[in-house]
Amino acid sequence: MAIFILKRIGLALITLWILSVIVFFAAQVLPGDPARAILGPLAAPSAVAQLSHQLGTDKSVIAQYLTWIGHILTGNLGTSYEYQAPIGPQLATALVNSLKLAALAFVVVVPLGILAGVVSALNQGKRVDRVVSVFGLTGTVIPEVVSGIVLILVFGIWLNVLPIQASTPPGASFGTQLYHLILPAIPLVLILFGYIQQMARAGTVESLTSDYARTATLKGLPRGVMIRRHVLRNSLLPTITVIASQTGYLIGGLVLVETLFHYNGIGTLIYNAATHKDFPMLEVGVLVIGALYMVATLGADILFTLLNPRIRYRGVQ
Amino acid sequence: MSVDTVPVESAAAISAGQADLRWDLLGRLVRQKTFIAGAVIVGFWILAAIFGNLVVPHDPLAQDLLNINQAPSSAHWFGTDQLGRDMFSRVITGSRDILIIAPLGTLLGTVVGTVLGLVMGYFRGPVDDGVSRIVEAFLALPLVVTGMLGVIALGPSDATLIVVIGLVFTPLIARTVRAAVLQERDLDYVAAARLRGEGSLYIMFAEILPNVLGPIMVEFTVRLGYAVFTLVTLSFLGFGIPPPSSNWGLEIFSNYGVLTAGYWWEVLFDALAIASLVIGVNMIANSIETTLDES
Numbered sequence: 001m002a003i004f005i006l007k008r009i010g011l012a013l014i015t016l017w018i019l020s021v022i023v024f025f026a027a028q029v030l031p032g033d034p035a036r037a038i039l040g041p042l043a044a045p046s047a048v049a050q051l052s053h054q055l056g057t058d059k060s061v062i063a064q065y066l067t068w069i070g071h072i073l074t075g076n077l078g079t080s081y082e083y084q085a086p087i088g089p090q091l092a093t094a095l096v097n098s099l100k101l102a103a104l105a106f107v108v109v110v111p112l113g114i115l116a117g118v119v120s121a122l123n124q125g126k127r128v129d130r131v132v133s134v135f136g137l138t139g140t141v142i143p144e145v146v147s148g149i150v151l152i153l154v155f156g157i158w159l160n161v162l163p164i165q166a167s168t169p170p171g172a173s174f175g176t177q178l179y180h181l182i183l184p185a186i187p188l189v190l191i192l193f194g195y196i197q198q199m200a201r202a203g204t205v206e207s208l209t210s211d212y213a214r215t216a217t218l219k220g221l222p223r224g225v226m227i228r229r230h231v232l233r234n235s236l237l238p239t240i241t242v243i244a245s246q247t248g249y250l251i252g253g254l255v256l257v258e259t260l261f262h263y264n265g266i267g268t269l270i271y272n273a274a275t276h277k278d279f280p281m282l283e284v285g286v287l288v289i290g291a292l293y294m295v296a297t298l299g300a301d302i303l304f305t306l307l308n309p310r311i312r313y314r315g316v317q
Numbered sequence: 318m319s320v321d322t323v324p325v326e327s328a329a330a331i332s333a334g335q336a337d338l339r340w341d342l343l344g345r346l347v348r349q350k351t352f353i354a355g356a357v358i359v360g361f362w363i364l365a366a367i368f369g370n371l372v373v374p375h376d377p378l379a380q381d382l383l384n385i386n387q388a389p390s391s392a393h394w395f396g397t398d399q400l401g402r403d404m405f406s407r408v409i410t411g412s413r414d415i416l417i418i419a420p421l422g423t424l425l426g427t428v429v430g431t432v433l434g435l436v437m438g439y440f441r442g443p444v445d446d447g448v449s450r451i452v453e454a455f456l457a458l459p460l461v462v463t464g465m466l467g468v469i470a471l472g473p474s475d476a477t478l479i480v481v482i483g484l485v486f487t488p489l490i491a492r493t494v495r496a497a498v499l500q501e502r503d504l505d506y507v508a509a510a511r512l513r514g515e516g517s518l519y520i521m522f523a524e525i526l527p528n529v530l531g532p533i534m535v536e537f538t539v540r541l542g543y544a545v546f547t548l549v550t551l552s553f554l555g556f557g558i559p560p561p562s563s564n565w566g567l568e569i570f571s572n573y574g575v576l577t578a579g580y581w582w583e584v585l586f587d588a589l590a591i592a593s594l595v596i597g598v599n600m601i602a603n604s605i606e607t608t609l610d611e612s
Contacts, residue, residue, distance in 0.1 A: 011450070011453075014450055015450055015453040015454045015457065016454075016457075018450055018451055018453075018454040019454040019457055019458070022454060022455070023466070025470075026466040026467070026469065026470040027466060027469060027470070137599070137603070138596060141542055141546070141595050141596065141599045142591075142592050142595060142596070143546045143549050143550050143591060143595065144550070145549060145550055145553045145566065145569055145588065145591070146549075146588040146589075146591050146592045149569060149573065149576075149584050149585070149588045150585070150588060152573075152576060153576065153581050153584075153585060157576060157577065157579070157581070158581075164577075248456070248457065248458070248459050249459065251459050251462075252459025252460055252461045252462065253459075255459065255461050255462060255465075255554070256461065256550055256553070256554070259554060260573070270462060270465070271465075271554060274465045274466075274469060274556070275555065277469070282466075282469075286458065286462055286466065289457075289458065289459070289462065290454070290457040290458055293457045293458075294457055
């Protein structure tokens, strides 16, 4: 068990390192001279050379990479080109904000998705199942731009019942913050709902047709008890992994939703850094979401192992 | 007796049997209601992309500064935008760039991903481990973020978007193909080919590939839906197809600022067009998957 977890952590670290190389090369090397990009096409060559020296971009690519990764590993995330300020504090604020939005989406979508999946499975092939499944599948494929725009139009402008600005003034109460996050959370919920519903449905259908479910029925257990005690415990296991693996989609969704609803989170941070060619900020932001994804999938794997007696016991032996 | 003279069912009979099977699958596919509905929607947008310019009531690029931000009327069915351009004409022709870039990008990703997946699944070992790590690294990033990085690295153009979509999909498709190859590689026909002395390349592409085409086809159509999704999202973020082309994502990007002024028609029809196209593509993908699952 411990060996399994250590091995998974080791692999995640290697993957993260590869990601850092990809990110560094995509943002720092391929787009050309950062000093030229900052100063613009009209700046004097001497000024560009001076800034290059100041930024360290006149050194060899490998030396630049080593300096950069060395700083990050020692906790120095660097300075933003755009704000001329340390990246760390901005990143922290953005992460906390995104976490609030993501948490709201998860708190809504996880129980809802599981419930809908179980209901679909219990009514397999009936109208309820078809309606819920078609709704779920449609939700997962429609881009957040589309759902976001429609929501803004209907609830923000026509009915005028929900705010379309997700940001709240500093010091706003929990309730106010929540109120402003309702609309932005819905596109994320729509994207995730279908996956969770389908996974919970498949898991429940499988355990409903299993031998142990039949045994439970045949020994005279009431259907409700049989479902609660035997079916749900087994059917929800794969759903946990799916929920964690959706973190990637969720963060991708955040980029769009935060931009659309003007919310200061990790998504807008990366988006702004990308549009303003603020490469240090962009690199760190992308690395952080990569790391978050890896932590989430690792956590899911470990949780899955802990909850699954078959793997747990084999691990002990 | 050499291997060549061992009597087997004639090659012609075998390929005829395969052709029958394919026609049978195709027949079952086109009889599905989901497939027909999806094909009608996607077909409509393909026709609009090819012939749209010829049939729309106005030139989609013609500005009319005396008639800006007009609400839908009999003259302008979907209203006009901030430059007085006819929204109906822009929505109808707005599928063109998306329907060129998305399939080409998906095709690129499918071809490269298939080759990579075949190599990973067939050779396993260090090749597989090494490529798997890189694949994992790419999968750790959301499509939109990889897309933005790609556009920053290579500069915005149609070719960049095709490469970026191909690049983003390659690891996903490689993973699916790899899994399918792993199931095939230990089957008898592969062992037989190896005993006949066939080379690795021949076995991968002539023996295994035809047997994993099903999952690849499903993957292609599913990814096509995501390609449209990604392209529209990138365009909305300003990292997509550059103006003055009237693609739906860019259209929403340019006009969503005036939503609060009440000019809903400048974004809503584009949004609905996007929704219809992705739903259509996914209906086709679902019906292909169902047909292959049943057989």
